[in-house]
Amino acid sequence: MISLRNIWIVAERDLRTFLNFKFMLIMRAIWFLAQIALFGVIVNKMLKPDVELAIGTSYFNFYAAGIIITLLYSTTVFIGYDIYEEADHGVIEYLLSLPISRKELVLGRSIGGGLRSSLYVSPMLLFVLYLIGVTNPLQFLVAFVSLFLFAFGVAGFSITLAVSIKSSDKFDILLGVVNALIVRLSTTLYPTVYMPQYYAAIAQFNPLTFAADLFRWGAGIESAVLTPPISAALGIVLFFSFFTFLGIILHERRLEGGGWH
């Protein structure tokens, strides 16, 4: 039987430890502002006029919404590094000794990892919404809830990778490659219609595409080139379910017995 109280205790702990990453948090916030105020503003003026027609809004609005998803992804994925930090300091063994089941532990970590980055991103998300202007609050609420699910899914994904690999160097390299590809092969920066076929084929199944297009829909940006909201929401639910489930299984099987390096 899963105890919600235990899950919350684990999640709360992850919320508290997030403040240890001051370097990452400050740099990410400045990165976000630079992306919006410099790159977004300038690139907005260097594109063909038909881009604006295709995406149904200015490229600046499209880009700002995408950057929020990139920020949410990159801060959430950080929980994998937390796990290695804990393995280094022997905290994993301590966590395993607590009267909390493995399922509660991984669920709590996924929720904590998703929640902390969602809270961190919230002020910037509100700023972007102010820039874009929300037209339908109910529509936005649906998208906002989906973003939480997306963040929990990303946390589950990062935890799954971390416990599968158990080597901080390999994790660092693999995550670096995944991060480089997953962001660029999604619609966070540009719509699929302008991608070559071989990139677009991957991008349309990318969870960042689902999250970015759903967030845009929630913010009132509607265009035929974006993923339909129902498909995007379904994609996010599948992503969340898959990685949370996989995370639970792998956590139960691989967390014990050491072997971290």
Added chain:
Amino acid sequence: MLSMSLADLFIMAVVYTRMVNPEFFEDYFLFFSPGITMTALFAAAFMIGREINMEIRREISHYMLSLPIKRWELAFGRVLAGGLRGMVYMTPLLLTTLLVTFVLANNAPSLWQMLVIVLALFLVSVGTSGASITLALSTTSFEKYVTARGVVYYLLFFCSTVFYPLTLIQSVMPQPFAIIAQYNPLSCGADLARSFLLGYPPLEPVMLLDLVIFALIFASLAMFAYMKIVQK
């Protein structure tokens, strides 16, 4: 970092090539290609500042002082090491850029042009390493350092001609940003490489002069600051 740079070139630049207004670029992919070398160099050379800030906060510098090395040698070595790191990391990306420009623009630089490009990149790298160390030594507060580092890093990174031409920046951004972009060493380095590899923008001696001044000022500042701080 290498995968990030390659993804920027082979995915992001490929897509933007289909989106950009031809009024600004003949081929965005080609335009961006020398820029990626510059971003990689800058990111790698800038990293040393974080390590030095950590060493000062944890007083590891006291151990450095116990070594049989003169103060100025220690300081010069740190600046040079930061610069060389940038060069080592940038090399595969420079080779990629040379390959791309050779295949797509059918242009290979002559030996002396190549030497000038490498010299320019070295100056950017040493100057960036110096700027990063100077910044790292300006405060012992980690939060202040991280904030200052973020502002300087992203301002130089995005307010440069690495991603877009100067004329576009001048037409879009307020004048102070346009001035930063014009004299930004990343802009000078990227444009100097472009002038040899792509034939535009025209090569101007001020580009190299800008880089020499940048490297001299920040390497000297970093050395003096380092020698002063480690002996505190």
